[in-house]
Amino acid sequence: MADSTCDLSQEVLEHYNISVAPLNIEIEGVNYRDKIDITSDEFFERLPDMKELPKTGASSPEVYLKLIEEALKEGYTEFLCICMSSGTSASYQAAEIARESFYEKYTGTDVKVHVVDSWSMSHGSGWLILKSAQLLEEGYTFEALVEFCETHKKRVKHFLCVDDLYNLTKSGRISNAGAFIGSLLQVKPIMSMKETKGAIVAKVRGTNKALKYYMDEFQKRVDPDWTNFIIIGYSNEKSIAKELEDRIKLKTDFSGIIHIMQMGVAVGTHVGLGGLSLFFMEKETM
Numbered sequence: 385m386a387d388s389t390c391d392l393s394q395e396v397l398e399h400y401n402i403s404v405a406p407l408n409i410e411i412e413g414v415n416y417r418d419k420i421d422i423t424s425d426e427f428f429e430r431l432p433d434m435k436e437l438p439k440t441g442a443s444s445p446e447v448y449l450k451l452i453e454e455a456l457k458e459g460y461t462e463f464l465c466i467c468m469s470s471g472t473s474a475s476y477q478a479a480e481i482a483r484e485s486f487y488e489k490y491t492g493t494d495v496k497v498h499v500v501d502s503w504s505m506s507h508g509s510g511w512l513i514l515k516s517a518q519l520l521e522e523g524y525t526f527e528a529l530v531e532f533c534e535t536h537k538k539r540v541k542h543f544l545c546v547d548d549l550y551n552l553t554k555s556g557r558i559s560n561a562g563a564f565i566g567s568l569l570q571v572k573p574i575m576s577m578k579e580t581k582g583a584i585v586a587k588v589r590g591t592n593k594a595l596k597y598y599m600d601e602f603q604k605r606v607d608p609d610w611t612n613f614i615i616i617g618y619s620n621e622k623s624i625a626k627e628l629e630d631r632i633k634l635k636t637d638f639s640g641i642i643h644i645m646q647m648g649v650a651v652g653t654h655v656g657l658g659g660l661s662l663f664f665m666e667k668e669t670m
Contacts, residue, residue, distance in 0.1 A: 385451055385465035387443060387475040388418040390510035391617060391648045400517035403451045405443035407475070407650040412436075418650045427649040428620040431657060440650045442474040448482035452497065462526040463497045466513045466533065469504055471580025476501045496526055500533045503580050506651045507615040508542045511663045514613070514643075541605055541666040544582075545572045545594045546619075547658025595628055598662050603636055605666040613641040619652050619659035628660065 386392070388406040397404060406417040412434065416422040452463055465483075467476040479499045486497055502509035516529050524532065572594045574586040588594050602614075614632070618625040625644045632638055647655060 385448070385463060385479075386509065386513050387467050387473070387479070388648055389468040389473065389475065389506055389650050390466070390513055391506050391645055391651060392510045392514060393643070393645050396514060396643075396645075400514070402513060402517065403455065405447045405451060405475070405479070407443060407473075407648075408441040409649050409653065410439040410441075412438075416649065418648050422649055424619075424646045424648055424652060427652055428657065431620075431652070438649075438653045440653050442478045445478045445481035445485060448479045449485055452482065452486055456495070461495050463495070464500070464516060464526065464529055464533070465498070466500045466502050466509055466516065468502065468506075468509050469577065469580045470501045471503075472505055472582065498526075498530050500530075500537065501580070502533075502540070503537050503577060504540055505542065505577065505582060506544075506647055506655075507617045507645060507661060507663045508540050508577065510645070511540050511615050511665070512537055514615075515610075515665075518612075536610070536665065539607070539610075539665050539668060539670075541601075541664055541670075542575070542577045542661065543598055543601065543663075544575045544617075544655065544659065544661040545588075546656055546660075547572070591624065594660070595631060598628060598660075599631055599635060602632070602638075602662065602664065605664075605670050606638070607665045607667045608638075610665040611638075611640060613643060614638070615643045615645060615661075615663040617645055617647050617659070617661035617663070619647045619655050620657050621660075622646070624658075624660050628662065 385403045388404050406420050409416045409418055465479045467479050470476040483497045483499050502512050512533060516533060519529060519532060571587050571589050573584045574597060575582045576585045586597060588597055616625045616628050629642050629644060647659060
């Protein structure tokens with residue numbers, strides 16, 4: 385189970401039978417469920433004309449509880465729910481409340497429910513979910529999957545850069561002055577995760593230098609034993625994601641799968657246009 389900020393493709397969700405609790409988005413007074421009532425393409429097409437940024441909110445505990453109960457009817461008895469970082473969303477707290485409510489409602493049950501605070505955003509939690517699904521297919525038990533997630537979740541490496549700093553500023557990520565100077569000089573802030581929250585770890589000028597930074601950090605940090613796939617995320621410009629994919633294929637010895645996946649509406653609200661992200665598992669010593 386996941387919340388919709390995992391931003392995994394529909395193909396992956398269906399292949400691994402992953403249930404998703406959609407975040408709620410209010411756009412100009414109208415409420416939408418992430419990726420259900422509005423698609424990413426529709427959102428990013430409308431974004432430049434919006435007078436104010438949309439408001440996002442986590443699914444209610446009742447939504448998570450309903451997902452568990454629906455799966456119970458299908459015969460499932462073990463539930464691993466991986467949520468967006470508790471430092472950036474209330475999704476984890478809502479899922480935890482749902483877990484507690486489940487055990488209050490089904491006293492004495494032997495059904496197992498565990499909720500993971502992924503310490504991740506967007507395809508970062510998506511990476512952890514997809515890896516867990518693969519390990520399940522390899523024969524990992526429920527307990528082994530829980531141990532894997534709780535032990536290694538902090539090693540899922542994030543990189544995110546954007547074209548325009550406006551959305552990050554409005555979301556409280558950087559100062560207004562920093563946004564003005566950055567936009568004026570075409571400076572791209574590169575963000576990663578630190579202690580459950582996003583933090584700027586570098587600033588580069590232009591897309592080419594951003595791609596070079598991604599390449600350098602990937603080659604320095606990637607743990608080849610765990611990273612059999614990487615995820616490249618994008619908001620509205622898939623061509624930039626394809627360019628990063630091409631560089632990785634041509635200039636590194638990485639031979640695993642490269643997934644290119646679009647960010648959802650909830651994540652896109654904070655990232656804005658021109659977002660490019662990269663996710664993999666880094667070495668334990670980093």
